[in-house]
Amino acid sequence: MEKIDKYLHNKMNEQERLAFEKELKSKPELAAETSFLKEAYFYLQHQKRREALKDNLQQAARQYRQKQGNIFQLNRKAVLSIAAALALLLTTVFLLKNLPTNNTMPSYAELAQHSPLALTQMGTVEEDITTAEQAFNSKNYAAAAETLQHYLEAHPEDQLAQLYLAISLIEIGQTEKARELLKPLNQSPDFRDKALWYTALSFFKENQPEKAKPWLEKISPTAKEYDKAQKLLSIE
16 A cells, blocks of 8 residues: 555656556556555545536526526526536546557547546636636637636646646647646646656657657556557557
8 A cells, every 4th residue: 555655646766666567567456456546546636626516516506496497598607617517527538539440650630639628626617717628628729728828827736727738739739848848747646647648649749759659658557548558659
């Protein structure tokens, strides 16, 4: 348990991390326990966000019951909150769909399947958040990048926003800037593997897939991106 905790909180040195990941590959029970604890840590860290979504959905339900029988439209805040909740439910189905079945290296466009952005915080829906969500989820990445940069000036600790800003920058071709933004996330227990994955994708965006391999090799066996990374590494 102590070793798993040290791994998930990125407190191992490089030699310890590689040895532990080798152990994960040979011990399915250890890999399963590590994966479970990783999900548990992620849940606990983002509990406030989930509670905020729950509160907004309950508020929308109360409004509906109060106006039952009348022509009724949910207010803008409630609609956005419901959309955010639905987006969270969809985030687990986007990952293993679009790798080609032949042995050719896929393009960035084939790999870049992003989960929807949902940034609801603390029971409120800020203007920058809703604008960023709408822009990113409609693939207007330039507008999403601009709004997320503005939002992060006030909320520099929001690692999810940092990740989606980096994704937006990759999409509009600002790959070096995106990689700089992803560097701190490489040290985050929650976002390390996604940061490694998108760093690798930034090189696919530049049509330099050979430079992606060192980053793909670092993705941990418990990550959702691991299978895709291994498939890419197996392509000659």
